[in-house]
Amino acid sequence: MLQILHETNIDFMSKRKMWMTISAVLVVLSIVVIAVRGINLGVEFKGGTELQIKYVAKPDVGQVRAQLDAAGFRSPSVTRIGREQENEVYIRLASEGAAASQAEKGQGVVTRVKEALRPPELKARLNEGAVDLNEADANTLQQLLALAPGMDPERAKQMADHVLERRKEKGVLAGVQDVASVPGMTPEVTTFLQGKAFAGPFAFRSQSYIGPTIGAELVRKAVTAIVLSMIGMLVYIAFRFRMEMGIGAVVALIHDTIITLGIFALFGKEMSLPVVAAFLTLVGYSTNDTVVIFDRIRENLKNHPGADLITTINHSVNQTLSRTILTSGLTWLTVTSLWLFGGEPLEPFAFVMVVGIIVGTYSSVYIASPYVLLWQAWRTRGKSVKAAPAKAAGTAPAVPREGAPPARRATKVRKASSAR
Amino acid sequence: MSKNLWWKILLIVVPLGLSVAAIYPPKDKIALGLDLRGGAHILMQIDTGSAIAYSTDLAQTRIGQALKDAKIAYGAISSSAPGTIKIEGVDPTRSADVRQVLEIPVGEWSISGSGGSYTLEMPMSVRQAQERLAIESTLDTLRTRVDGLGVREAVVQPSGKDRVLVLLPGVEDPDRVKGILQDPAVLEWKKVVYPPGVTDYRNWRPPTSREEVLTMFGGALPPGVKVYPETRPDGSGGSVTTWWPVGESVVIGKDITNAQRGSGQWGGHNISFRLSKDAGRRFEAATREYVNKHMAIVLGSARDESKHVVSAPTINEPISDQGQITGSFTLEQAEDLSLKLRSGAIPADVRIIEERTVGPSLGRDSIRKGVLAGVVGFLSVMAFMLVYYRLSGLNAVIALALNVPLLLGAMAYFGASLSLPGIAGLILTLGMAVDANVLIFERIREELRLGKTVRQAVDLGFSRAFLTIVDCHITTLVSAFFLFSYGTGPVKGFAVSLTIGIIVSMFTAVFVSRVIYQIVLGEGRPVEALSI
Numbered sequence: 040m041l042q043i044l045h046e047t048n049i050d051f052m053s054k055r056k057m058w059m060t061i062s063a064v065l066v067v068l069s070i071v072v073i074a075v076r077g078i079n080l081g082v083e084f085k086g087g088t089e090l091q092i093k094y095v096a097k098p099d100v101g102q103v104r105a106q107l108d109a110a111g112f113r114s115p116s117v118t119r120i121g122r123e124q125e126n127e128v129y130i131r132l133a134s135e136g137a138a139a140s141q142a143e144k145g146q147g148v149v150t151r152v153k154e155a156l157r158p159p160e161l162k163a164r165l166n167e168g169a170v171d172l173n174e175a176d177a178n179t180l181q182q183l184l185a186l187a188p189g190m191d192p193e194r195a196k197q198m199a200d201h202v203l204e205r206r207k208e209k210g211v212l213a214g215v216q217d218v219a220s221v222p223g224m225t226p227e228v229t230t231f232l233q234g235k236a237f238a239g240p241f242a243f244r245s246q247s248y249i250g251p252t253i254g255a256e257l258v259r260k261a262v263t264a265i266v267l268s269m270i271g272m273l274v275y276i277a278f279r280f281r282m283e284m285g286i287g288a289v290v291a292l293i294h295d296t297i298i299t300l301g302i303f304a305l306f307g308k309e310m311s312l313p314v315v316a317a318f319l320t321l322v323g324y325s326t327n328d329t330v331v332i333f334d335r336i337r338e339n340l341k342n343h344p345g346a347d348l349i350t351t352i353n354h355s356v357n358q359t360l361s362r363t364i365l366t367s368g369l370t371w372l373t374v375t376s377l378w379l380f381g382g383e384p385l386e387p388f389a390f391v392m393v394v395g396i397i398v399g400t401y402s403s404v405y406i407a408s409p410y411v412l413l414w415q416a417w418r419t420r421g422k423s424v425k426a427a428p429a430k431a432a433g434t435a436p437a438v439p440r441e442g443a444p445p446a447r448r449a450t451k452v453r454k455a456s457s458a459r
Numbered sequence: 460m461s462k463n464l465w466w467k468i469l470l471i472v473v474p475l476g477l478s479v480a481a482i483y484p485p486k487d488k489i490a491l492g493l494d495l496r497g498g499a500h501i502l503m504q505i506d507t508g509s510a511i512a513y514s515t516d517l518a519q520t521r522i523g524q525a526l527k528d529a530k531i532a533y534g535a536i537s538s539s540a541p542g543t544i545k546i547e548g549v550d551p552t553r554s555a556d557v558r559q560v561l562e563i564p565v566g567e568w569s570i571s572g573s574g575g576s577y578t579l580e581m582p583m584s585v586r587q588a589q590e591r592l593a594i595e596s597t598l599d600t601l602r603t604r605v606d607g608l609g610v611r612e613a614v615v616q617p618s619g620k621d622r623v624l625v626l627l628p629g630v631e632d633p634d635r636v637k638g639i640l641q642d643p644a645v646l647e648w649k650k651v652v653y654p655p656g657v658t659d660y661r662n663w664r665p666p667t668s669r670e671e672v673l674t675m676f677g678g679a680l681p682p683g684v685k686v687y688p689e690t691r692p693d694g695s696g697g698s699v700t701t702w703w704p705v706g707e708s709v710v711i712g713k714d715i716t717n718a719q720r721g722s723g724q725w726g727g728h729n730i731s732f733r734l735s736k737d738a739g740r741r742f743e744a745a746t747r748e749y750v751n752k753h754m755a756i757v758l759g760s761a762r763d764e765s766k767h768v769v770s771a772p773t774i775n776e777p778i779s780d781q782g783q784i785t786g787s788f789t790l791e792q793a794e795d796l797s798l799k800l801r802s803g804a805i806p807a808d809v810r811i812i813e814e815r816t817v818g819p820s821l822g823r824d825s826i827r828k829g830v831l832a833g834v835v836g837f838l839s840v841m842a843f844m845l846v847y848y849r850l851s852g853l854n855a856v857i858a859l860a861l862n863v864p865l866l867l868g869a870m871a872y873f874g875a876s877l878s879l880p881g882i883a884g885l886i887l888t889l890g891m892a893v894d895a896n897v898l899i900f901e902r903i904r905e906e907l908r909l910g911k912t913v914r915q916a917v918d919l920g921f922s923r924a925f926l927t928i929v930d931c932h933i934t935t936l937v938s939a940f941f942l943f944s945y946g947t948g949p950v951k952g953f954a955v956s957l958t959i960g961i962i963v964s965m966f967t968a969v970f971v972s973r974v975i976y977q978i979v980l981g982e983g984r985p986v987e988a989l990s991i
Contacts, residue, residue, distance in 0.1 A: 147638075148634075174632075247816070324935060326935075369894070370887070371890070373840060376835040377832045380832040381829060
């Protein structure tokens with residue numbers, strides 16, 4: 040039997056103070072990073088316009104910015120994205136004022152950006168009536184092809200579709216030669232196209248515009264969703280297990296979220312809706328590991344009522360350790376593959392998952408479980424914490440609270456366990 | 460095999476068969492979100508306040524008309540806020556008649572005051588009814604306009620209280636569409652009011668600035684007269700704007716029953732329209748009065764500042780229920796304007812608050828990359844499971860492989876389309892699905908270590924791990940629920956695929972894997988060893 044970990048017997052709990060201190064430091068550092076660097080809010084939250092453009096050749100980011108500046112766009116941001124050979128850029132434009140939006144009415148942002156980026160010689164060709172193959176829609180292409188020698192309308196329609204299909208496949212056409220091999224193309228038609236059409240230096244891939252009001256609304260919704268789902272976790276675990284376990288799990292969740300957000304801010308990644316989705320998923324997923332450990336703690340408390348809490352927790356963490364590492368590791372494998380191969384739009388999402396799963400797994404072991412101990416210690420403060428579990432041995436897994444009937448907690452545990 | 464087992468197998472094979480049938484061939488059957496197939500996603504906000512403002516304006520005009528008709532003198536009618544109208548300086552001797560006169564234009568409003576001045580308030584019930592009406596007719600108008608665009612499988616649906624979501628698959632250049640969707644297209648034929656002293660009506664040309672118009676009228680416009688701009692090409696590449704003083708409306712957009720783009724005599728494009736019978740009569744009377752004079756065709760929203768003159772033709776002869784709008788239109792402009800006129804006006808201001816357009820090439824790239832990431836993820840999980848758990852790992856891999864068609868089939872069944880975050884959700888659930896298998900297998904190993912027989916260990920492994928699995932997955936379901944409730948657009952798609960994925964993975968890991976063990980281990984005879 041192949042095993043990553045043979046029966047381990049690590050004393051996790053004795054080092055709990057050290058780990059909790061390290062975590063506290065990490066949380067504080069993360070808050071500092073978030074405060075200093077700020078979170079790079081994407082267009083969805085800030086409002087504005089974002090365009091993704093694919094160039095035929097390597098784009099000169101500085102030049103693109105200069106062209107947009109010259110066209111009167113206020114502080115455009117231009118960044119390269121994806122792999123080097125994909126020649127893609129993101130253009131982000133801040134939300135424009137009311138006056139500018141009046142001007143936009145006649146001419147949309149896309150049209151204005153295209154105008155700004157198009158080289159003058161191609162503008163001249165467009166004015167002469169030539170067609171840009173990287174822009175033309177099916178109708179325009181069909182009308183153009185219908186004028187080619189020996190063409191009938193039906194064939195023109197089919198060929199227009201083939202040209203579009205080729206553009207879809209390649210993302211951006213480098214020139215008329217790129218469509219020379221589409222089905223039905225003849226040398227005559229190619230020659231005709233060479234005269235009447237050209238391929239512009241870029242093609243639009245996507246565009247989004249988010250109004251300023253909706254941006255604020257999305258921020259509010261995102262925060263509400265995350266807070267509510269943490270409360271949801273608390274309620275669920277408190278209901279299925281015990282209150283202190285629920286609180287322990289939520290403390291771990293807040294820890295995970297802040298540290299992951301700190302690393303996210305450190306790398307200057309951009310916050311978007313899918314990233315919020317990733318954080319929410321993380322809230323659910325990192326509770327997952329915690330629940331498995333808690334479940335084992337509960338089972339061990341039931342089966343070995345005499346053992347003290349520290350030993351029980353240690354034992355439970357050790358028993359579940361290999362499966363905690365295995366499951367987290369396997370999910371981590373899939374999100375890593377998403378991170379590496381999933382493409383630009385999903386990259387920040389996958390990044391959060393890749394980081395968050397590691398942090399979440401760590402916190403299940405070093406934060407959530409010790410927290411349960413800490414809670415016990417706090418509740419029995421004034422009494423000797425070390426002696427307490429021994430005294431309680433035989434009755435309940437933990438020290439009964441003053442005034443509470445000693446059997447109550449034990450009953451509760453039994454009740455929860457008897458559900459199986 | 461026992462009868463029981465056959466039933467269980469049936470319970471796996473039937474959903475699987477249904478799922479495969481629902482998604483085969485995948486190219487046609489799997490519904491893709493706009494971010495994968497390409498298209499425009501447009502969210503519009505309806506400003507219901509503007510509808511109230513519009514009806515307040517209308518009420519003001521009607522009150523003035525009613526008072527004039529009843530020959531009651533008044534000083535001014537003003538509105539400080541939408542829904543509130545003040546009438547001042549009313550002839551105090553006629554105060555007995557005022558309320559009766561107001562009954563017709565604003566009967567449902569509450570009227571207070573006496574003597575010379577009155578305050579009219581639009582009650583909440585009327586306001587709400589007006590807002591509802593504005594939303595409904597905006598939706599109707601948008602539907603008609605979207606239908607007129609000829610986009611296949613376009614969707615126009617209400618979103619929340621006062622928003623409209625428009626989905627246009629395959630639309631790559633949204634600029635034109637946005638123009639059509641946002642334009643309120645309130646069309647009015649208005650009489651041109653000539654400044655004093657003008658005698659040659661036919662050849663009069665309006666001035667090029669608003670101030671000049673005012674000067675012509677001696678500093679102030681007569682009551683009821685407004686000035687709107689007209690912009691035309693000047694013949695040398697630029698454009699020139701002139702300002703028309705116009706008076707009352709003769710015909711408004713609602714009176715138009717049909718509008719079509721046509722070609723003019725000289726190759727330009729125009730719009731021919733048809734009016735309702737009633738409007739036709741009004742139009743005929745007005746045009747008879749205005750032969751050899753100008754009438755302005757004004758287009759805009761309820762608000763004055765958005766109104767402009769499309770063209771101001773000279774009336775050659777009385778026109779009844781058919782006419783043409785000629786202006787300097789391109790083919791596309793003529794096409795769009797006739798669509799807007801046909802579909803009617805949007806009674807409230809609408810504006811686009813969110814818009815996402817994805818080109819088809821990007822969508823295709825995303826699918827390709829998503830599939831690659833999924834395959835790599837699956838293969839690495841598979842390799843690990845086979846090495847680590849050997850034949851039991853194979854069991855898990857089979858269960859995992861069943862996940863994909865079951866998940867896609869369930870999504871097809873619920874009519875959910877697959878979005879880009881949805882693909883991420885799918886890949887993520889592959890990772891989470893093995894979680895359950897690992898939990899079970901680790902448990903079985905533990906039981907074996909404790910000296911249980913293979914059969915006992917398998918049974919205990921499944922039954923002991925079951926509740927843990929449920930607990931784990933419920934936490935993820937809780938976050939997916941909040942994600943769905945508060946997420947928008949593609950993120951909702953992620954929540955859907957995550958939720959379905961979790962449920963399906965519980966089925967495959969807990970039920971399917973167990974059945975596979977039962978088939979392999981057989982029944983009754985003792986089993987010596989388990990490959991785990």
